[in-house]
Amino acid sequence: MTANGVGLRVNHLRKTFRGGSVVACEDVNLEIAEGELLVMLGPSGCGKTTTLRCIAGLEHPDNDDAIWINGRNMTRVPPKDRNLAFVFQETAMFPNLSVRRNISFGLDIRKQVPRPEIDRRVEEAARMLRIEDLLDRRPYELSGGQGQRVALGRAIVTEPSAFLLDEPLAALDAALRVEMRTEIKLIQRKLNCTMIFVTHDQEEALTIGDKIAVMHKGVVQQVDTPHNVYHRPANLFVGTFIGLPPINRFACELQQNGAGLELRSERFVLPLAGEQAARLEQAPGRRVTLGVRPELMEIGAEGAIPGTVRLVEMMGSRTLVLIEAENQDIRVLVQGEPGLREGERVGLTPDLGRAFYFDERGQNLLA
Amino acid sequence: MARSIDIRADLDRPDRTRAAGRRRSVLAEDRWLIIVFLLPTTLFMLLLLWLPFLQGIWISLHNWPLMGEPSWRGLGNYRDFLNASYFWTSIEATLIYSLSTLFQLIVALIAALALKQVFVPAKSLLRGIMLIAYAMPPVVVGAIWLFLLDPNLGMITHHLLEFGIIDYPIYWFADNTWAKWMITLVASWTFWPFMFLIILSSLQAIPQSQYELAEVYGANLWQRFVTVTWPNIQGAILVVVILRLAFNLAKIDQPFQLAGGGPGYETSVLSILMYRFAFMSGDFGMAFTVGMFLVAVTLILLAPFAFLYQRHLRQVGR
Amino acid sequence: MTDDRSTPLQKVLTYAALVVILFLVLVPYGYVIVTAFKPPYEVYEVSWWPSEFSLDSWRDVLGIYHFHVYLWNSLLAGLGSAVLAVAIALPGAYIFARKEFPFREPFFYVIVGTLVFPFILLIVPITIVWIRIGLFDSFLGLWLAFQIFAVPYSMWILRGYFARLPRHLEEAAQIYGCTQFQAFWRVMLPMAKPVIVSVLFLAFLQGWSDFLFSNMLTTGDGPRTAAVAIYTSTAGGERVDWGPLMVMTLLAGIPPVVLYMFAQKHLARTFAGAGH
Numbered sequence: 038m039t040a041n042g043v044g045l046r047v048n049h050l051r052k053t054f055r056g057g058s059v060v061a062c063e064d065v066n067l068e069i070a071e072g073e074l075l076v077m078l079g080p081s082g083c084g085k086t087t088t089l090r091c092i093a094g095l096e097h098p099d100n101d102d103a104i105w106i107n108g109r110n111m112t113r114v115p116p117k118d119r120n121l122a123f124v125f126q127e128t129a130m131f132p133n134l135s136v137r138r139n140i141s142f143g144l145d146i147r148k149q150v151p152r153p154e155i156d157r158r159v160e161e162a163a164r165m166l167r168i169e170d171l172l173d174r175r176p177y178e179l180s181g182g183q184g185q186r187v188a189l190g191r192a193i194v195t196e197p198s199a200f201l202l203d204e205p206l207a208a209l210d211a212a213l214r215v216e217m218r219t220e221i222k223l224i225q226r227k228l229n230c231t232m233i234f235v236t237h238d239q240e241e242a243l244t245i246g247d248k249i250a251v252m253h254k255g256v257v258q259q260v261d262t263p264h265n266v267y268h269r270p271a272n273l274f275v276g277t278f279i280g281l282p283p284i285n286r287f288a289c290e291l292q293q294n295g296a297g298l299e300l301r302s303e304r305f306v307l308p309l310a311g312e313q314a315a316r317l318e319q320a321p322g323r324r325v326t327l328g329v330r331p332e333l334m335e336i337g338a339e340g341a342i343p344g345t346v347r348l349v350e351m352m353g354s355r356t357l358v359l360i361e362a363e364n365q366d367i368r369v370l371v372q373g374e375p376g377l378r379e380g381e382r383v384g385l386t387p388d389l390g391r392a393f394y395f396d397e398r399g400q401n402l403l404a
Numbered sequence: 405m406a407r408s409i410d411i412r413a414d415l416d417r418p419d420r421t422r423a424a425g426r427r428r429s430v431l432a433e434d435r436w437l438i439i440v441f442l443l444p445t446t447l448f449m450l451l452l453l454w455l456p457f458l459q460g461i462w463i464s465l466h467n468w469p470l471m472g473e474p475s476w477r478g479l480g481n482y483r484d485f486l487n488a489s490y491f492w493t494s495i496e497a498t499l500i501y502s503l504s505t506l507f508q509l510i511v512a513l514i515a516a517l518a519l520k521q522v523f524v525p526a527k528s529l530l531r532g533i534m535l536i537a538y539a540m541p542p543v544v545v546g547a548i549w550l551f552l553l554d555p556n557l558g559m560i561t562h563h564l565l566e567f568g569i570i571d572y573p574i575y576w577f578a579d580n581t582w583a584k585w586m587i588t589l590v591a592s593w594t595f596w597p598f599m600f601l602i603i604l605s606s607l608q609a610i611p612q613s614q615y616e617l618a619e620v621y622g623a624n625l626w627q628r629f630v631t632v633t634w635p636n637i638q639g640a641i642l643v644v645v646i647l648r649l650a651f652n653l654a655k656i657d658q659p660f661q662l663a664g665g666g667p668g669y670e671t672s673v674l675s676i677l678m679y680r681f682a683f684m685s686g687d688f689g690m691a692f693t694v695g696m697f698l699v700a701v702t703l704i705l706l707a708p709f710a711f712l713y714q715r716h717l718r719q720v721g722r
Numbered sequence: 723m724t725d726d727r728s729t730p731l732q733k734v735l736t737y738a739a740l741v742v743i744l745f746l747v748l749v750p751y752g753y754v755i756v757t758a759f760k761p762p763y764e765v766y767e768v769s770w771w772p773s774e775f776s777l778d779s780w781r782d783v784l785g786i787y788h789f790h791v792y793l794w795n796s797l798l799a800g801l802g803s804a805v806l807a808v809a810i811a812l813p814g815a816y817i818f819a820r821k822e823f824p825f826r827e828p829f830f831y832v833i834v835g836t837l838v839f840p841f842i843l844l845i846v847p848i849t850i851v852w853i854r855i856g857l858f859d860s861f862l863g864l865w866l867a868f869q870i871f872a873v874p875y876s877m878w879i880l881r882g883y884f885a886r887l888p889r890h891l892e893e894a895a896q897i898y899g900c901t902q903f904q905a906f907w908r909v910m911l912p913m914a915k916p917v918i919v920s921v922l923f924l925a926f927l928q929g930w931s932d933f934l935f936s937n938m939l940t941t942g943d944g945p946r947t948a949a950v951a952i953y954t955s956t957a958g959g960e961r962v963d964w965g966p967l968m969v970m971t972l973l974a975g976i977p978p979v980v981l982y983m984f985a986q987k988h989l990a991r992t993f994a995g996a997g998h
Contacts, residue, residue, distance in 0.1 A: 095616050097727065117622040129617040132720050133635035142631075143621035177720060195621065437902065438823055441813035445833065445873060448810070452870050453836055456847030511743065518739040523726045528990075530740070532983050534747060539982045540975035541931035541949040547956045547971050548754055551964055559753050562768040593746070605993040625732065650838035657933035661957045675842050682846055695843045702840060 042231025043107035043198040045069040045092065050103040052087050052096060061087040062098075063255030069199075069248075074225050074232045075260075076246035078239060080278070084255040085235045086203055092233065093123050093201050106198060122192030126204040128184035130176035137172040139187055143195035158194040165224060166190050182213045189224065199231040206241065218245050239279050243267065251275045268391075273399035276328050282357060282368045284393070285334070287327040291317060300327060300389075304363055305342045313389055316403055325402070328393035331357070331370040336377070340384025342367070346377050360385065464693040470686030481693040490669040490677070494694075498673040498701065500584045501659065505649045507592035509641070512599035517633070520607045531604070538597035542658040545594045550662060553577075553586070577663040583671045587659040594658065595651075599644040606640035607633070639720075642713040646706055653702050674698040757968040765965040779965035787962065789951065789970055796930050796948040796974065802865035803929030804922045807872035811921065814873075815880030816906060820889075834878045841871060845938045852939055859944035867935040872925045879924070883917035883992055884910070919988035927978055948974040 047067040053060050062084040069075045077085040090096040092104055094116035104112045111119055122143070130139050137159060138145065144155045163169045166186040171179065179187065185205055192200055202221070206214045222245050225232045236242055242249050243263045250260045251274070259271035270276035276284050289302040298314045300307040307327075309317065317325075336358065344362035351357075356374050360367045360383065367385060377383070394402045464481055468474040485491055515534060519527065537545060552560045555573035564570045576586045614632045623631060656675040663671040665680055672680060674694055681691035728736070757765055761776035783789045818830050848867060849858070857863030887910065895905040911918075936947045952970055955962035962970075982989075 093620055095620070095727075116616075116620045117624070119620075121620060123617065123620040125613045125617060127611060127613050129611065129613045131614065131618075131631060131635065133638075134631075142618075146618075146627055146631075147622045175719070191621070434821055434823070438817050438821055441817045445810060445814045445877070448869065448873065449833060449836065452848065453839065453844065456844050456851075457839075459847055460843055514739050515743050518736045518743075521728060521732065521736045522740060528986060530744070532986055533744065535982060536751065536975075536979050537747065539927065539978040540971075541933065541952075541978075543933045543949050543953045543956075544931075544971045544975045547952050547967060548750060550956050551757070551968060552750055552753065554964075557766045557768065557964070559768050601989070602993060605990065625729075647837065650840075654840035654842055656842050657953070661953055664957060675840060678842060688846065691846070692843070695840070698840050698843070702838060706838060 042071050042073075042200075042229070044071050045107075045199055045231060045233070046105040047088060047092065048103055048105060049100060050088060050091055051099045052084075052091055053099055060255055062091070065252070065255070065257055067250055067257060067260065069231060069233065071231055072229045074222065074234065074245065074247045076242040076249045077233065077235045077252060078237070078242040078246075078249050078278075079252035080237060082254075083252040085237075085252050088252075089201050089203055089233060089235050093121055094119055095123075120195075120198045122195055122197040122200050124185070124188045124192055124200070124202040124205045126207050128181065128188055128208070130179070130184055130187055132176050134176075135172070136168070136174050136176070136179070136187055139176065140172075140190040140194055142191055155194070158196075159190070162190040162193040165193070165227070166220075181209050182217060185209065185217065189221070193224070193228070197230075199233065200225070202232065202234045204236055205234075207236070207238075214241070221245065240281060243279070251278060253278075269401070270328075270393060271401055273326060273328070273395045273401075276393050276395070276401070280330055282331050282370065284328045284330055285367050287329070287365075289325050289327050291323045291325050300325065302327075307341050307387070307389060309389060311390075313394070313403070317394060324397050326395040326399070327387070328395060329387040330391075331368045333388040333391050334367070334369040335386040335388070336360075336369055336371065336375060336383050337386065338384060340386040342385040342387070344383060344385060346379055346381045346383060348379065349375075349377055460692045460695055463688055463691075464696050466689050468687070468689040468692075470688065474689070477689065481689050482696075485690065485693050485697065490672065493669045494672050494674055494677045495701075497584045497669075497671050498653070501588050501591065501655075501671075501673045502649060502652055502705065504588045504591040504595070505645060505652055507588070508596035508599050508648060509645060511592070511596045512603055512644075513641075515596075515600050516604040516607055519604060531601075534600060535597040537594050538601075540594075542594055542655075543661050546590065546658045546661040549590045549593075577671075578667050580667060580670050583663045583667060587662050587671055590662060591652065591655065591658060595648060599648060602644050603637055603640050606637045610636045638716055639713070642709055642716060646709045646713065649705055649709070650702060653698065653705070674701060754968050754971060757965065758972055760965065762963070762965050765963070765968075779963075779969045782963070782966040783969045783973070787951075787966060787970070789948065789973060792946055792948040792951040793973055793977075795945045797977075798861055799864050799868075799932070799936065799945070799947050800926040800929035802861060803868040803872055804926040806865050806869055807876045807925035807928075808918060808921055810869060811873050811876035811880055812918075815877045815884055816910070818877070818881045819884035820892075830877075830881070834874050836874050837871070837878070842934060844870065845934060848935070849938050857939075859940050861945050863939050864929070864936060864945065867939055868925070868929050868932060872928050875928075876921045876925060879921055879992065880914075880917055883914065887913055916988040916991040919985055920992040923981060923985040923989070926981070930978055 045067075046069070047065050050062050050065040051060075052062040065084060065088050067075070067077075067088075077088060079085050087096060091098045092106075094104075094111075094114065098104065098112060101112050102110055104110070106119060106121075130136075131142065134142070140159050140162060141155050144150045144158070150158075159172070160169070163172055166189060168183060168186050168190065171183060171187075176184070176187075188205070205221075206217050209217060218241055221232075221234070234242075234245060243266075246263055248260055249263055249266045251258045251266060253274050259266060259275050261269070261271075266275060267279055270279060273286075277286070287300075287302055289300040289307075292299050292301045294308075298309040298317060300309060332355075342362055344360040344367060346358060347361045347366075348359040349356060350359070351374070352370075354372070356371045358369045358371060358375065358377060360369060362385070369385065396402050463474075465476065465478055466474040467477050467481070519530060519534075524530070552558050553576050555561050555575050561570075561573050565573065574582060577583045610632065614636075615628055618628045618632050653673075654675055655673075656679055659671060659673060660676050660679065665672040665676045669677070674697055678691050678694040678698060681687045681694060753770070756770060756772060758779055759775055759777070760769075760772040760779070761774055762778050764773060764776075765779075814833075818826065848870075852858045852863050852867070857866065891913070892905040892909045895909045896902070900908065930947070931949055932947070933949045933953055937950050937953065940946050940950070948970070952967070952974055955967055955970070
């Protein structure tokens with residue numbers, strides 16, 4: 038069973054509720070290629086779920102040309118005619134149907150596929166999801182993870198144009214979540230289908246997506262590969278949202294001194310050299326937010342930014358050190374165990390070559 | 405994990421995982437507590453319910469006049485009853501009166517589904533209005549309908565005549581056919597809100613995601629009703645049907661007020677018939693015989709629904 | 723938060739159904755209310771608005787028929803029934819909900835199962851017993867008689883609710899020094915407000931609306947309730963004019979409806995979330 042997906046386009050989607058007083062989606066634009074796994078990532082209220090529901094037809098966008106599926110305007114087409122599959126966060130298994138009939142639901146309802154073919158698809162999907170033994174059980178006998186597999190099976194057998202998943206793993210425990218997201222990715226690869234996956238968990242997004250669309254306040258902030266979203270965030274929001282522990286931020290000013298550019302803040306002065314200096318030269322006197330990822334800071338006895346060690350937390354192969362530098366907490370991720378003690382005075386040196394520079398509006402100056 | 409909707413208390417049983425260990429030794433403190441808390445209730449029910457019931461069986465086997473000496477008749481009363489001319493009339497009246505349960509269910513379902521769908525402010529006000537008839541004493545409702553249906557000055561009679569639906573006033577409760585249907589209709593009007601309330605609660609607890617799921621996978625309105633709504637409210641429906649059927653069979657105040665058991669025996673449902681024997685003929689032996697029939701009919705009518713309910717519980721894992 | 727995506731057809735059907743039902747429910751009452759304010763002669767004509775606004779029927783109800791006495795009796799009957807039902811059923815329901823003991827489930831169903839029992843079978847024995855022990859023609863007698871139905875009903879509702887309450891608050895209370903009873907009293911009871919209000923209301927309704935026992939167990943001189951008074955005014959041989967009778971139905975019918983409006987919120991919370 039192959040399910041090659043179709044391309045999807047979200048075109049200036051605007052969705053408001055309560056007569057316009059609540060804006061869920063401000064202006065959402067997305068382009069999803071065939072066979073691609075796009076993750077919509079963002080904090081709650083950013084519009085990702087609403088966008089997904091508009092794509093499914095469960096909400097009506099404000100504009101009439103917002104949703105295009107396979108090159109056709111499907112904005113006003115009812116959900117059942119869009120040939121999409123939806124997986125909810127709460128496992129919605131129909132309690133009175135067996136697992137088998139839950140899976141074949143979409144096919145039974147539409148009555149277009151003959152019985153033998155339905156049975157075959159159900160068996161195949163169940164094998165793919167490793168739930169063949171559960172086919173004749175009832176929903177109440179299943180665990181959360183098994184339930185979500187059933188939901189996936191139901192989606193798979195209908196051979197939809199695209200799969201829409203709304204935080205499907207959020208209700209599962211941590212270990213199961215990690216296991217399931219790999220499975221979902223493998224299934225997507227095997228079926229070569231178009232999939233849109235909504236989550237608020239940035240780690241999940243980075244692992245699973247071909248492309249990530251980071252959303253905030255109803256607008257897409259950046260659509261890019263996980264690598265780029267991590268290493269080349271388009272703005273301060275993306276930079277801060279992606280990456281755990283989060284980025285360290287410093288408010289600075291670009292200043293000219295005799296030798297070149299330097300970043301000046303209340304507590305430290307960092308001279309800029311090379312590529313960074315060249316690209317930032319046009320803007321002396323500007324206010325810049327310096328963003329440095331925890332793993333891009335070096336701790337030494339001496340360093341550009343002075344501070345005191347407050348907490349040392351072991352995280353397996355790495356150690357997270359919490360450092361207090363005047364009235365700011367700085368987090369540094371170190372390989373191995375650095376042998377630091379609480380209360381020790383240290384100096385931090387950021388890797389300016391790989392740091393981020395955001396302007397007053399939060400835009401990445403070097404993106 | 406999705407679970408079905410059911411309002412029966414036992415679903416929310418306290419966890420049984422600890423039961424196995426504890427059952428062997430009910431704690432001393434607990435034992436005392438249990439006895440103190442349960443004893444009054446148990447005693448009460450024993451004395452006031454079970455004892456009189458057994459007494460009733462005993463009396464039904466006798467000729468037991470109000471004034472005079474009881475004499476043993478064994479099953480004689482039962483034979484007489486089965487052969488009496490009013491036996492089938494009474495059974496027929498009872499069955500027709502039980503149909504009000506069905507009418508109540510239909511109206512309650514429609515109202516609950518409609519109220520759930522509608523996007524209107526003051527929903528709870530609407531719900532409250534629907535429940536008025538049930539909150540009033542049944543004999544008050546009976547009095548109202550006696551007034552409205554009065555052949556001389558009743559509003560209903562008047563308008564029926566005016567619109568030419570009938571040619572002359574009908575004495576509803578004195579008519580051989582109409583009487584039993586009228587008491588049934590009034591009962592339906594009075595008691596449907598009970599079913600409505602419980603079915604509505606059940607409906608409102610169905611998660612929206614089940615509907616949306618069905619919708620995305622191609623179900624139209626009717627299919628959504630059959631796959632999502634209906635299975636989820638089955639439990640509640642069965643419970644209210646069982647209860648209302650039982651209450652309906654035992655009902656005596658309103659139908660007696662409306663028609664007095666007549667004309668003749670046409671509206672003498674079993675409960676009314678029993679009352680007539682006990683308090684109008686003074687024949688307690690026959691009264692309790694009829695009473696036993698009533699219990700039997702109740703059990704027979706309730707049994708299929710109780711069975712369906714057990715099966716429903718098993719299907720959704722309780 | 724989601725929009726209303728029902729089709730126009732759905733909307734039409736829904737509104738039509740609601741309008742029809744509301745019509746069937748409200749029109750009879752509307753006519754009763756109108757009749758209550760008509761002058762005596764006009765009661766016998768069918769008109770939807772009084773030609774002159776008249777309180778004659780109301781005066782008769784209070785002056786000639788002394789209905790206020792019966793209303794008061796109904797109130798007492800209902801209150802006593804309510805309080806007693808909660809007092810008896812509450813501890814039992816708690817035990818069934820929180821304690822394990824052998825045969826707990828069958829025992830519970832035996833008690834609750836009596837709801838399907840035809841209660842008229844009991845009027846004769848109960849009347850006889852009541853006379854013998856002196857409960858005849860008294861409020862206490864009525865209150866106790868009502869419990870035969872009220873207690874199983876209340877226990878059923880109460881136990882369901884208690885079983886659904888999470889245990890951890892009571893357990894925390896016990897760790898911090900409460901005995902079982904104190905945990906029950908100070909922790910569970912306050913949480914049980916909705917269900918207690920619901921049960922009070924339903925038991926009150928039982929007492930206010932009852933006819934069977936109230937009629938059997940009282941005489942005209944004793945605590946006759948409004949329900950009985952209305953019954954005897956229509957079928958019991960003491961006929962009353964329709965005008966005053968309609969006023970009586972309003973007086974006897976409206977208080978429980980008003981109480982219901984207050985109890986509604988609690989009733990909804992008691993029955994919602996059951997089994998889910």
